[in-house]
Amino acid sequence: MSRIDIENAKRIRTPFEVYAGFASRTETDLTFTATTVAAADSDIDTSLDGDGWAMRNLTDLQGGGFSLDGTAKLYDPTLTASSDNGKVGIRTNIGAGVDISINAAAQIAAVTIAIAKGQGTITANGTNYAIRRLVVIPVNSTSINISFANSLPGERIEISSITPGIVLDFNASNIINCTLGLRSDLSFKPTWQVSDIEIQAYYPDDLSEAISNVGDYAPIWYYAGYPEDYSPIRYFYLSEPAQMENGIITLKGEDASSLLEAKNNISQVIASKAGNGRATLYNRFLKFITDAGVKLINQESAPANTSGTTDYTLIIEEVSSRDAVADIMNLAHNGSFWPTYVDAGIPTAYHTKPQPKWDIYEADCGDVVRVVDRNIGKIATDNEEGLHSNVTRSTTLQTLEAFDIVYNQVYSLSPEGWWWYLAVTKGKNILATADSIMWTATTGTGTRQVNVNGQIVEQKVDQSIVTGKACILTVENQAIVETNKRPGTTLEVDPIARGKIYGGTTKLYPNYAYLFDRSNITGSLKTKGDPRWQPRDIFNFHRLDGTVEQCTMQDITLVHEGGGTYADITYRKGIC
Amino acid sequence: MAWIEPKTDWTDADHVTYQDMNRIMGNINYLLPSADLKDDYTQNDFVKAAEWAALLSAMSILAQSMLLSLQVPGNEMTSSTFNDVESITALLKERQDLIFAQEVATIYAGDGWRSAEPAENYVRGI
Numbered sequence: 001m002s003r004i005d006i007e008n009a010k011r012i013r014t015p016f017e018v019y020a021g022f023a024s025r026t027e028t029d030l031t032f033t034a035t036t037v038a039a040a041d042s043d044i045d046t047s048l049d050g051d052g053w054a055m056r057n058l059t060d061l062q063g064g065g066f067s068l069d070g071t072a073k074l075y076d077p078t079l080t081a082s083s084d085n086g087k088v089g090i091r092t093n094i095g096a097g098v099d100i101s102i103n104a105a106a107q108i109a110a111v112t113i114a115i116a117k118g119q120g121t122i123t124a125n126g127t128n129y130a131i132r133r134l135v136v137i138p139v140n141s142t143s144i145n146i147s148f149a150n151s152l153p154g155e156r157i158e159i160s161s162i163t164p165g166i167v168l169d170f171n172a173s174n175i176i177n178c179t180l181g182l183r184s185d186l187s188f189k190p191t192w193q194v195s196d197i198e199i200q201a202y203y204p205d206d207l208s209e210a211i212s213n214v215g216d217y218a219p220i221w222y223y224a225g226y227p228e229d230y231s232p233i234r235y236f237y238l239s240e241p242a243q244m245e246n247g248i249i250t251l252k253g254e255d256a257s258s259l260l261e262a263k264n265n266i267s268q269v270i271a272s273k274a275g276n277g278r279a280t281l282y283n284r285f286l287k288f289i290t291d292a293g294v295k296l297i298n299q300e301s302a303p304a305n306t307s308g309t310t311d312y313t314l315i316i317e318e319v320s321s322r323d324a325v326a327d328i329m330n331l332a333h334n335g336s337f338w339p340t341y342v343d344a345g346i347p348t349a350y351h352t353k354p355q356p357k358w359d360i361y362e363a364d365c366g367d368v369v370r371v372v373d374r375n376i377g378k379i380a381t382d383n384e385e386g387l388h389s390n391v392t393r394s395t396t397l398q399t400l401e402a403f404d405i406v407y408n409q410v411y412s413l414s415p416e417g418w419w420w421y422l423a424v425t426k427g428k429n430i431l432a433t434a435d436s437i438m439w440t441a442t443t444g445t446g447t448r449q450v451n452v453n454g455q456i457v458e459q460k461v462d463q464s465i466v467t468g469k470a471c472i473l474t475v476e477n478q479a480i481v482e483t484n485k486r487p488g489t490t491l492e493v494d495p496i497a498r499g500k501i502y503g504g505t506t507k508l509y510p511n512y513a514y515l516f517d518r519s520n521i522t523g524s525l526k527t528k529g530d531p532r533w534q535p536r537d538i539f540n541f542h543r544l545d546g547t548v549e550q551c552t553m554q555d556i557t558l559v560h561e562g563g564g565t566y567a568d569i570t571y572r573k574g575i576c
Numbered sequence: 577m578a579w580i581e582p583k584t585d586w587t588d589a590d591h592v593t594y595q596d597m598n599r600i601m602g603n604i605n606y607l608l609p610s611a612d613l614k615d616d617y618t619q620n621d622f623v624k625a626a627e628w629a630a631l632l633s634a635m636s637i638l639a640q641s642m643l644l645s646l647q648v649p650g651n652e653m654t655s656s657t658f659n660d661v662e663s664i665t666a667l668l669k670e671r672q673d674l675i676f677a678q679e680v681a682t683i684y685a686g687d688g689w690r691s692a693e694p695a696e697n698y699v700r701g702i
Contacts, residue, residue, distance in 0.1 A: 038620060038621075038622065039622055058622050059592070059622055059623035059624075059653060060622050061592075061593060061594040061597065061617055061618070061619055061620075061621050061622065061623065062619045062620065063619065064591045064593065065591040065592045065593035065594065065596070066591060066592055066623075066653065067588075067589075067590075067591050067653075068586060068587070068588050068589075068590050068591070068592060068653060068654050068655045068657075068658060069588045069589075069654070070588070070652060070653060070654045071653075072653040073653070074623060074624060074625040074628050074651055074653070075622035075623065075624050075625065076624065076625035076626075077624070079625075093620050094619055094620045154619065
């Protein structure tokens with residue numbers, strides 16, 4: 001059993017160790033000149049602002065000497081820094097300091113100095129800063145001189161990196177409040193929910209000016225737990241300008257899924273067969289996510305194909321990745337196939353139906369609320385292309401329109417209906433979607449005289465001719481009712497997908513009938529909280545009456561405050 | 577620099593101090609003064625790769641001059657390496673003492689250096 005599980009089982013658990021930080025590194029190149037030191041990389045201009053390399057453990061004779069556990073490496077002043085070699089950084093003589101002159105290729109707001117070892121004071125631009133693991137020095141210039149004074153006579157100061165930009169790290173000693181809003185939407189008409197983090201922390205030096213100029217999307221990281229058992233690191237990205245007031249820094253960030261909103265996908269035709277439907281849908285689902293710029297940290301590989309050869313066609317209208325991802329998760333969860341994307345700082349995609357991961361006991365919870373909504377009895381749409389439809393792909397190539405063109409001018413055509421093959425002559429930079437085509441003319445339309453049956457007539461030449469093969473759509477239904485015709489509300493929807501994808505004999509997507517199986521019972525509770533929880537995680541809810549319900553976490557508000565941790569959860573009964 | 581008895585019971589939990597390095601280097605300088613190894617380490621020093629290489633080279637020269645076939649230790653900073661270094665140093669010292677002793681004694685059959693085991697050599701008058 002993990003340390004976190006053991007602590008969670010206690011009535012009063014040991015407070016979590018909470019770690020969070022912020023990195024706004026710029027790409028500006030720095031060069032360094034240092035006074036005499038005991039050891040430094042031979043390629044200091046490269047190594048010192050390369051913060052990704054670990055410090056090399058050297059055969060250092062300071063203090064009690066170096067260990068014989070095999071980790072110490074002989075100091076070779078000619079060895080350059082690299083990911084394999086690590087780096088030396090700058091290591092002062094024992095008891096001594098060092099002066100470093102820094103020149104930047106362009107003006108920088110600040111530098112962040114990472115100190116591996118040492119105590120003392122850093123002085124820059126007349127201001128003193130206590131040496132800590134990370135020290136941010138405002139610069140607002142292209143150069144700065146920094147002096148390190150050593151307060152420990154028998155030890156060195158070891159500087160591992162000096163990087164342009166601001167890097168801050170926080171822990172229990174300076175975090176005032178760290179609140180994570182980890183969100184999903186398990187409703188019947190879901191929209192994608194972005195997760196966020198807000199950190200308030202003490203910081204001893206005034207960074208108000210430097211920090212306010214940090215651009216959006218600087219990463220914020222967070223994890224919590226106990227030594228040797230920490231939650232996975234979550235990454236959020238600065239969503240509002242960082243602020244510093246009265247010695248307190250406030251950072252607000254969102255997870256990478258916020259990128260989904262900005263990605264608009266062209267209308268598209270997706271051809272599949274019964275045997276590859278699951279893989280086709282899952283791979284397209286992943287593409288909606290990754291094309292938006294999200295880098296998945298955990299990704300289940302696509303399901304294996306089977307032998308089914310029946311053709312199926314799906315059309316997805318022009319839509320943002322945010323809407324496409326939410327719609328596929330809403331209308332394709334069935335059986336063991338469960339295409340899902342969860343971010344909350346750990347971008348993850350999978351297609352296997354999730355199983356319970358956690359146990360929550362009602363006896364340990366407060367504010368338990370249970371809500372039972374009316375069931376859905378009918379799902380309907382007023383979209384003329386129906387709730388469900390069939391699409392077949394015509395193999396007949398039709399000529400749609402001829403354009404008189406001017407060289408290098410841009411043209412477009414949006415023919416009626418859906419098309420799985422649109423093409424054009426005399427065009428370049430062609431963008432063909434399921435309902436339009438756009439191109440740039442590669443020539444200009446002219447005329448020529450030709451002999452037709454002995455008569456000279458004038459003919460146009462070099463026109464752009466648009467051709468296409470149609471997708472023929474037939475409406476299957478405008479509304480469906482629950483199999484047992486149970487009473488309930490009518491859910492009005494506006495489908496974004498036409499046609500369908502099958503997996504074998506199972507209609508995978510879009511399948512509104514799956515919504516009838518979703519529970520109408522939701523709830524909320526307050527509990528001790530766990531930094532490993534993710535939206536859409538399944539938990540066994542142990543009720544006071546002894547029953548156990550499987551439920552899906554919808555929203556988790558995890559709060560670290562005053563040395564303690566708690567969470568507010570909303571959930572929906574069942575696996576959603 | 578005077579000879580200092582080598583330490584041959586290193587464990588992985590041990591740490592090497594500047595005094596240890598001065599003993600290790602100083603002992604080899606004692607056996608081979610021309611090696612001129614650094615033996616004035618302080619807490620401010622690092623053991624450099626070139627200095628360690630010079631130590632291993634001097635040990636190899638000494639072993640060859642005494643007709644000893646020895647596996648010279650490597651660069652891994654482990655207890656095994658340091659036990660090897662100091663054990664070999666002790667053996668070299670013992671061998672050199674024997675050779676010096678033989679040079680001042682009457683050597684039976686004139687071939688006292690042929691055995692690697694000092695006890696097998698017959699030395700009279702010492």
